[in-house]
Amino acid sequence: MEAIAKLNNYPTSPRKMRLLVDLIRGMKEEKALAVLEHNPKHPAVPLRKLVLSAISNWKQKNEGADESTLIVKTIFVDGARVIKRMRPAPQGRGYRVRKRSNHVTVIVDASNVSSKKASKVVDNVEVVEAV
Numbered sequence: 001m002e003a004i005a006k007l008n009n010y011p012t013s014p015r016k017m018r019l020l021v022d023l024i025r026g027m028k029e030e031k032a033l034a035v036l037e038h039n040p041k042h043p044a045v046p047l048r049k050l051v052l053s054a055i056s057n058w059k060q061k062n063e064g065a066d067e068s069t070l071i072v073k074t075i076f077v078d079g080a081r082v083i084k085r086m087r088p089a090p091q092g093r094g095y096r097v098r099k100r101s102n103h104v105t106v107i108v109d110a111s112n113v114s115s116k117k118a119s120k121v122v123d124n125v126e127v128v129e130a131v
Contacts, residue, residue: 002073002109003058007050009080012043014102017077020047021104029055029070029108047104054106065110074107 010017020043024032029051036048051072059067083099 001058001061002107003054003061005050005054005057005106005108007046007104009101010043010046010104011099011101013100014077014079016041017043017047017102017104020044021075021077024051024072025075027072028111029067029072032072050104050106051108054108058108058110062110067110069110069112070108071111072106073109074105076105078103078105 020036020039020041023035023039024047027035032051033048036044036051055067055070058070059065080101080103082101085097085099086094087097089095
């Protein structure tokens with residue numbers, strides 16, 4: 001059973017956060033945490049905390065289950081509020097500064113690669129094959 005964790009209104013641009021998110025999508029939880037721990041980008045710290053929170057949520061939902069098979073199943077970044085400010089510019093003008101923020105959603109789940117089965121219907125008979 002999958003578990004979700006969300007980070008709302010984090011004050012960095014969605015584009016910068018997506019660079020990190022794309023690194024860990026589909027990884028095992030141990031490797032994803034290691035990548036985020038050693039990444040020098042500033043959003044790596046809250047993203048690591050978010051993945052830890054999702055893992056903790058999964059543990060609470062699935063008591064007694066093996067957490068070594070956890071993977072980052074889905075992770076995505078959405079744009080959030082944009083704070084607009086004015087910056088002085090030459091000749092009495094003002095340039096608009098857009099301070100962006102983002103929402104991050106992480107879904108972790110146990111990977112059951114060995115127990116997944118593919119089935120197909122041939123001549124109204126279901127054929128089950130191990131993947």
